[in-house]
Amino acid sequence: MEFKVKILENPSANNIEIFSMVPDFQQFVRDTSHYGTTGAAARRILAMPALKKLRLVKVALRHFDKVLKFQFDLLMNLFLMAETSKIPKRRTIFLHHQITDLALSFDQPGLFKIFHQVVSNEFGAEPGLSTLNFKRLTEVLEENKLEFPWLMAPFNPKGYQMYPSSQACLEILPHLRSKVIADNWNLQGTLPDKEVQVFFETHPFAAATL
Amino acid sequence: MKRIAIAGLGKIGLFHLSILRNIPSVELAGLVDANPAVQKIVRGMGIKLPFFASVPDLLAKENVNGVFACVPPAFNPSIAQACIPKGIALFVEKPMAADLEGARTMEALLKSQKTPPANAVGYMVGHSPIFIKVREILKSGELGQIEIYSASILLGEVFKKQEGWRQNPKISGGGAVAVLGSHLLYLIQSFLGMPKTIQAKMTRLYSLVEDIADIEFTHEGFRGNIKISWSEPDCPDIAIRIKVKGSKAELHIEENRVTILKKANGQGQIFYPWDLPPEPCERLKVRPAREGYASQDISFVDSIGTGKKNLVSWLEGFEVQRLIEGIYKSAAARTALAVPQSCYGRTPESK
Numbered sequence: 001m002e003f004k005v006k007i008l009e010n011p012s013a014n015n016i017e018i019f020s021m022v023p024d025f026q027q028f029v030r031d032t033s034h035y036g037t038t039g040a041a042a043r044r045i046l047a048m049p050a051l052k053k054l055r056l057v058k059v060a061l062r063h064f065d066k067v068l069k070f071q072f073d074l075l076m077n078l079f080l081m082a083e084t085s086k087i088p089k090r091r092t093i094f095l096h097h098q099i100t101d102l103a104l105s106f107d108q109p110g111l112f113k114i115f116h117q118v119v120s121n122e123f124g125a126e127p128g129l130s131t132l133n134f135k136r137l138t139e140v141l142e143e144n145k146l147e148f149p150w151l152m153a154p155f156n157p158k159g160y161q162m163y164p165s166s167q168a169c170l171e172i173l174p175h176l177r178s179k180v181i182a183d184n185w186n187l188q189g190t191l192p193d194k195e196v197q198v199f200f201e202t203h204p205f206a207a208a209t210l
Numbered sequence: 211m212k213r214i215a216i217a218g219l220g221k222i223g224l225f226h227l228s229i230l231r232n233i234p235s236v237e238l239a240g241l242v243d244a245n246p247a248v249q250k251i252v253r254g255m256g257i258k259l260p261f262f263a264s265v266p267d268l269l270a271k272e273n274v275n276g277v278f279a280c281v282p283p284a285f286n287p288s289i290a291q292a293c294i295p296k297g298i299a300l301f302v303e304k305p306m307a308a309d310l311e312g313a314r315t316m317e318a319l320l321k322s323q324k325t326p327p328a329n330a331v332g333y334m335v336g337h338s339p340i341f342i343k344v345r346e347i348l349k350s351g352e353l354g355q356i357e358i359y360s361a362s363i364l365l366g367e368v369f370k371k372q373e374g375w376r377q378n379p380k381i382s383g384g385g386a387v388a389v390l391g392s393h394l395l396y397l398i399q400s401f402l403g404m405p406k407t408i409q410a411k412m413t414r415l416y417s418l419v420e421d422i423a424d425i426e427f428t429h430e431g432f433r434g435n436i437k438i439s440w441s442e443p444d445c446p447d448i449a450i451r452i453k454v455k456g457s458k459a460e461l462h463i464e465e466n467r468v469t470i471l472k473k474a475n476g477q478g479q480i481f482y483p484w485d486l487p488p489e490p491c492e493r494l495k496v497r498p499a500r501e502g503y504a505s506q507d508i509s510f511v512d513s514i515g516t517g518k519k520n521l522v523s524w525l526e527g528f529e530v531q532r533l534i535e536g537i538y539k540s541a542a543a544r545t546a547l548a549v550p551q552s553c554y555g556r557t558p559e560s561k
Contacts, residue, residue, distance in 0.1 A: 072255040
């Protein structure tokens with residue numbers, strides 16, 4: 001912990017960059033338990049400062065047909081805008097893997113498209129997607145001609161959480177234009193340093209999470 | 211192909227929907243929610259399925275093989291009443307009912323059927339690879355005679371006055387014990403069997419129901435202490451810890467590791483999730499993040515019409531309900547009490 005605090009005091013000197021991720025998923029789960037899914041989102045939006053609400057209204061008007069149809073891809077993004085408004089400005093904003101994977105489960109690529117537009121245009125940041133379904137996500141992005149500057153997924157020598165398989169996830173890496181961040185790569189420090197080093201030397205990752 | 215319906219489209223109902231629609235052997239037959247506004251939300255997610263206000267309405271119109279009931283526990287008995295006599299398989303979210311009486315009604319419905327349909331309760335922790343490993347270790351007898359255990363399930367969720375159905379024990383079945391602690395109670399009865407007596411103490415900090423419970427279980431020849439809290443600071447996600455001390459070894463269980471410490475030579479062995487066989491969910495196009503859910507849903511769907519018993523059937527759900535009832539009664543009486551009797555004298559082991 002002390003080590004973490006020290007390097008985060010001066011991240012750039014340690015070649016470390018802090019990215020944001022929305023939503024605060026655990027808080028989101030707690031709120032939905034108490035207020036329901038719609039209630040939780042509505043509360044978050046209502047709590048936004050008036051000026052920031054205008055930005056949200058602008059996006060809602062741009063997709064007014066989706067508002068009328070109560071479409072998930074837009075409504076989730078409005079909620080994400082409310083979340084993003086609360087956090088400091090960062091170079092990159094990631095979508096939490098629970099939401100990315102929910103959108104994949106419900107075949108909602110529109111959610112990624114709007115997220116890309118909102119993060120780039122409204123927040124002036126680079127959009128990223130985090131997932132536990134790396135292969136499926138890259139397929140969906142390709143099918144929908146969507147390109148994200150950043151992707152993040154579990155990558156480790158044991159293939160843990162690499163779905164559908166380690167090989168399937170790794171063989172995509174060289175063909176991607178997106179920069180890929182390896183998450184959960186050291187499996188709580190249980191892997192030998194040498195094994196991790198070889199893993200990173202063998203595959204084209206842009207970065208790894210700390 | 212199995213025709214499946216989902217009743218209750220709150221957070222957990224939508225989560226099951228996200229899994230079920232990715233199981234190739236499932237055809238979604240319909241959705242049920244008493245709140246008509248939910249239909250618009252679900253349609254907005256691209257789900258164009260027949261929508262009904264009640265399970266009897268669904269069953270009158272659609273041919274259904276199985277129902278996932280993702281409603282507050284008080285409504286499970288009436289859904290069972292609609293499904294079981296028609297031979298329709300029923301998965302209910304945990305706990306099985308809001309009280310032991312409700313669970314007894316459901317068990318009686320099953321028993322009245324010549325060929326009971328598939329049934330399960332949503333204690334998905336039972337399907338998590340790490341807890342499957344624990345069951346294996348305990349079954350092997352590696353620990354020797356069990357001497358004592360301690361267990362906790364902690365979450366930092368409730369730190370102010372709450373609203374909603376969870377605050378009404380007639381609907382939710384109780385507070386932290388029924389809503390959160392029932393997962394741990396399932397694991398304990400599954401790993402160590404049913405206790406003989408229960409002594410419980412409840413604390414209310416913010417809620418109309420209990421926020422913290424301290425419980426002592428006395429089993430045949432050993433005892434255990436249990437702490438349940440949904441008001442635990444610095445605990446953003448559910449944390450389950452169990453320590454079991456046996457005559458030959460100790461077992462330390464956490465969600466991300468299991469450690470065996472042998473008394474004879476002081477040596478330890480650690481099992482991590484990545485060393486264990488993964489959940490069998492290769493049939494899913496998209497895998498959900500939380501462990502246990504996918505294999506739970508797949509195995510329930512697979513059990514429909516096969517006579518195969520689910521890992522967490524209503525029988526196990528009923529045993530947990532006996533523990534929940536015993537905990538509330540002991541806390542109210544402020545004394546140790548015997549675990550409420552099983553209605554039919556059956557136990558999961560004797561089935």
